[in-house]
Amino acid sequence: MALLLLLSYTAPFINPSRILFPAFLGLAYPYLLLINLIFLVYWTIRFRKELLISLVVIMVGWGHLMNFLPLNFSTGERKKESRIEEGFSIMSYNVRTFDLYNWSEQENSTDGIFDIIHENTPDILCMQEFYTEDKIGKRESDIRRKLKSYPYYSVYYGVKNSPAAGFGIATFSKHPIVKTSRIPFSNTMNQAVYTDILMGEDTVRVFNIHLQSIRFGQRNYSFMDSLSFKYSNRQIQEVKDISKRLREAFVRRAEQSKIIHNYILDSPHPVIVTGDFNDTPQSYAYRRIQKGLVDAFREAGRGFGNTYAGELPSFRIDFILYSESLEAVKFKRIKSKFSDHFPVIAILDDREITEDPG
Secondary structure, X not given: OHHHHHHXXXXXXXXXXXXXXXXXXXXXXXXXXXXXXXXXXXXXXXXXXXXXXXXXXXXXXHHHXXXXXXOOOOOOHXXXXXXXXXXXXXXXXXXXXXXXXXXXXOOOHHHHHHHHHHHXXXXXXXXXXXXXXXXXOOOHHXXXXXXXXXXXXXXXXXXXXXXXXXXXXXXXXXXXXXXEEEOOOOOXXXXXXXXXXXXXXXXXXXXXXXXXXXXXXXXXXXXHHOOOOOOOHHHHHHXXXXXXXXXXXXHHHXXXXXXXXXHHHOOXXXXXXXXXXXXXXXXXXXXXXXXXXXXXXXHHXXXXXXXXXXXXXXXXXXXXXXXXXXXEEEEEEOOOOOOOEOOEEEEEEEOOOOOOOO
């Protein structure tokens, strides 16, 4: 178990299109960590030197642990509170087509999604799995009316079912949008866009991205929910199908993350990257995009921070990343069941520069 945890640390550095196995270990990282913590406690109680095995391996991966469970204590809270009013807020929310088929089994789930937005009033709102159709209350114009406090918006439809219906990605802003552009992904329904937003006298480039989905079918979910595994031919085929879907998603996200990274490097403005990565911090795609940027959860969040609320074991797959010239003074994950993702919101401000007294 210690060796597997050690190998999981390689997942962010190895392209899954070249070697796939580390990507699966990266996905299993929280469970490998938990198992090694149990071993550590067990050997400590037994006063055995074997405790050093898990202890050393866990400490070697300290940086990975901080991505999973950051230690942000209450020191400096008053100072940060005074900066909240000076900063601006940004929310990322995968709205799951506004719960089109009532997957959440929540009453008035669409209204609940908009209630969350209005209660938190972010300055910038990035939505993935944005959906409109030609029905009263579900047209794009209807959604814009519900979000009338956001006079500036950019909507891109990756799939257009009709002139009045589509599936895509949307960015709404209280501040002027001066430029928007689609980032092309090939052979997929997933999308990415960037939007230049004028914040006072400064411009920030906001990336709103939705990386490759795994696209499990209901049969896959039913199989993973089953309590027994009898090694029948049918179940072995199910395992192969799930593995194939994961493999294809890992590889596509790796390709998409390279595209996003190049766009980030080309930006003439400070950047903020938000969205549903469909991957964890222990992944190649996350590391590729996060390189040179700061993770708002790691800087200002607390707890496990899981954002996926669906049928699979929950992971942190929704992110807010930003240039080092900015700083997160507050981060919040909002637990709600209106979508299969929890929305995340961060308040950002210009990073304070500590002067050298010398």
